[in-house]
Amino acid sequence: MSHTFYIAMSYAVSAIVILCLIGWTWLDGRARRQELAELEASGIRRRSAQAKDDAA
Amino acid sequence: MTESLAISKFSDLANPTRFLALAARILPWMAAATVMLFAIGLYLSFTTEGDYQQGATVRIMYVHVPAAWLSMMCYTVMAVSAIGTLVWRHTLADVSHKAAAPLGAAFTLIALATGSLWGKPMWGTWWVWDARLTSVFVLFLMYLGLIALNRAMDDPSRAARVSAVLILVGFVNIPIIKFSVDWWNTLHQPASVIRMGGPTIDQEFLWPLLIMAIAFTMLFFTLHTMAMRNEIWRRRVAAQRRMAARMAGHVTGSEA
Numbered sequence: 250m251s252h253t254f255y256i257a258m259s260y261a262v263s264a265i266v267i268l269c270l271i272g273w274t275w276l277d278g279r280a281r282r283q284e285l286a287e288l289e290a291s292g293i294r295r296r297s298a299q300a301k302d303d304a305a
Numbered sequence: 306m307t308e309s310l311a312i313s314k315f316s317d318l319a320n321p322t323r324f325l326a327l328a329a330r331i332l333p334w335m336a337a338a339t340v341m342l343f344a345i346g347l348y349l350s351f352t353t354e355g356d357y358q359q360g361a362t363v364r365i366m367y368v369h370v371p372a373a374w375l376s377m378m379c380y381t382v383m384a385v386s387a388i389g390t391l392v393w394r395h396t397l398a399d400v401s402h403k404a405a406a407p408l409g410a411a412f413t414l415i416a417l418a419t420g421s422l423w424g425k426p427m428w429g430t431w432w433v434w435d436a437r438l439t440s441v442f443v444l445f446l447m448y449l450g451l452i453a454l455n456r457a458m459d460d461p462s463r464a465a466r467v468s469a470v471l472i473l474v475g476f477v478n479i480p481i482i483k484f485s486v487d488w489w490n491t492l493h494q495p496a497s498v499i500r501m502g503g504p505t506i507d508q509e510f511l512w513p514l515l516i517m518a519i520a521f522t523m524l525f526f527t528l529h530t531m532a533m534r535n536e537i538w539r540r541r542v543a544a545q546r547r548m549a550a551r552m553a554g555h556v557t558g559s560e561a
Contacts, residue, residue, distance in 0.1 A: 252362045255426050259365040259419040263372065266418075267524070270411045274531045281538035288542065293549045295541060 319397055321537045328534045335527040342520035349513035356510065365423040367513050370498070371521035372415035376444060377479055379409035379525060383451075384476045387469035397533070399465030400540075402472060403455050404532035408525060410448035417445060428492060436485035437493035440478055447475045461540060 288294075346367070356363040383405045389398025420438070421431045432438065451468055458464035486495045497505045504511055 250426075252360055252426055255422045256361060256364050259368055259422045262418045262422070263368045263415050266411050266415050270408065270528060273407075274528050274535065278531060278535045278538070281535050281542060284542045285538055285545075288545045288549070291549075293545050293552075295545060 319395055321397060321400075324397060325534060325537060328530050332527065332530060332534075335523065335530065339520060339523040339527050342516060342523055346513060346517035346520045349516055353509050353513055359427060362423060362426055363510060365419055366510070367517045369416060369419040369423055370514055371518040372412045372419065373441070374518060375521050375525050376409060376413035376416050376441065377482060378522070379405050379412060380444065380448075380472075380476065380479055382529070383409065383472050384479075387472040390465050390469040391473075396462075399462065399469075400533050400536045401529070402451075402468060403461075403465065404536050405529055406448055406451045406455065408528055408532065410445065410452060412521070412525070413441065413445040413448060416441060433492050435491040435493055436489040437482065437491050440482045440485050444478055444482060447478065 350364055350367040355361040383402040386398045386401035386405070389395040390402065417438075420441075424433075425431050451471060454468055454471065455464050458467070483496075485491060486493055498511070498514065506514070
């Protein structure tokens with residue numbers, strides 16, 4: 250195998266791992282945001298948020 | 306989300322709500338800086354001449370070395386967070402070391418894989434059990450163990466305390482990794498950038514390496530901030546579900 254193969258493989262492996270990491274972090278964030286939005290929509294809010302609303 | 310951003314001193318970041326507000330503001334800038342640094346770093350990596358001994362294979366160094374540095378820096382960030390957990394019982398410190406573990410595992414995996422891909426054409430072997438390679442492999446296993454531990458325990462604050470103790474015990478591996486090439490006879494070459502007498506690497510290779518190292522570091526801090534934000538949201542979802550279950554229990558009880 251030529252040196253180009255090892256260089257290409259190194260950059261490909263790094264890119265795959267980094268893209269998976271970015272994708273996983275982003276999808277995790279999106280799922281948590283959706284869960285929080287669903288809970289808020291069903292009237293379940295954090296106590297601190299409720300206290301702020303009551304004070305207002 | 307309209308959360309206040311009144312941060313007058315560093316300890317104000319201890320408040321998760323303030324941290325979320327700060328993260329929302331700085332994340333787009335951090336992501337943009339990461340993309341720009343990678344664009345410059347990759348351009349320099351592929352436009353420099355090859356080394357007189359290694360040839361074009363020197364380009365593997367521009368991803369291998371930053372990933373290896375990050376694998377150790379990430380563990381150091383976790384160790385500082387672990388002190389925050391054990392000494393100050395800081396919620397964000399728990400969140401920080403839990404969020405950093407998968408990132409550290411990923412960067413260590415890149416360092417191991419690219420090191421192996423460099424070793425085959427340069428040393429004639431994919432792997433040797435020398436002190437540097439073995440200690441980095443141990444670091445990878447430690448990251449996996451910490452991820453498994455965090456996922457195995459339901460109570461996040463108890464998991465954080467147990468993890469923090471393990472992180473601090475495991476920190477002994479970081480100086481072993483760094484100085485393994487000086488303390489033992491290893492196939493892996495000694496340090497050529499971060500050393501007492503200054504870098505021995507040629508300027509032509511030093512600049513792409515430094516830019517790529519800054520790009521990797523920026524990527525780490527961007528992903529770490531995102532992962533910490535996700536973990537805070539995860540804990541809020543769990544707390545709100547518990548609250549909903551308690552409210553449902555009260556309603557059922559009063560109806561009965």
